[in-house]
Amino acid sequence: MTALADRPHMLLSEFEELARLAARTAEGLRLEFINGRLGIKAVPDGDHAEIIRWLQQVCMQHRPDLGLYAERGLQIKAYREGRAIPDASLARPGSFAGHGEWSEPEAVLMAAEVTSFDRDADSRDRREKPRAYAEAGIPVYLLIDRDSCEVTVYSEPDGDRYDKAVIVPFGKPATLPDPVGIKLDTEPLKDWVN
Numbered sequence: 001m002t003a004l005a006d007r008p009h010m011l012l013s014e015f016e017e018l019a020r021l022a023a024r025t026a027e028g029l030r031l032e033f034i035n036g037r038l039g040i041k042a043v044p045d046g047d048h049a050e051i052i053r054w055l056q057q058v059c060m061q062h063r064p065d066l067g068l069y070a071e072r073g074l075q076i077k078a079y080r081e082g083r084a085i086p087d088a089s090l091a092r093p094g095s096f097a098g099h100g101e102w103s104e105p106e107a108v109l110m111a112a113e114v115t116s117f118d119r120d121a122d123s124r125d126r127r128e129k130p131r132a133y134a135e136a137g138i139p140v141y142l143l144i145d146r147d148s149c150e151v152t153v154y155s156e157p158d159g160d161r162y163d164k165a166v167i168v169p170f171g172k173p174a175t176l177p178d179p180v181g182i183k184l185d186t187e188p189l190k191d192w193v194n
Helices: 012-025 046-062 121-135 187-192
Strands: 029-034 037-042 067-070 073-075 088-091 110-114 140-145 150-157 162-169 173-176 182-185
Touching (some): 046 110, 046 182, 121 162, 162 173
């Protein structure tokens, strides 16, 4: 019984086929495959979209040499084979040119997630994704948490987890460490909380 608990409940090829089918038929849902488990993520609301737009604008102002890619599929397989779709991925322009639906995460300097108001946000955005992104070696993980009105900046991945997590309430500045090197004024985030 224990041996089966450690194995994925679905094969990667099965997930990819299911994700393609769901993208064509299921409105309001996105599928992810993290640590061998299928996850369902609600399609973002308007405030979520405004936060991504704001983050994109900030990144363009402070790091015009980088691009913020919305909903870029990443192969997150350092722990187990998986597929994640961060709300945004910061990388150099051209990093994903010629790629299919899923890219290796090596080019990603920062993954960003904005919590949605669904029952899986706690498990997915606060526990599973920090571990998965750290295992993949993504230098910075930015979590914009609309439930707690806080920004968490994870950094210094060691291959298993992030060694550093700094939590800042909306309205206070948050520093995105190198290789990102941006200081965020989080005051505008107060406008996009339900």
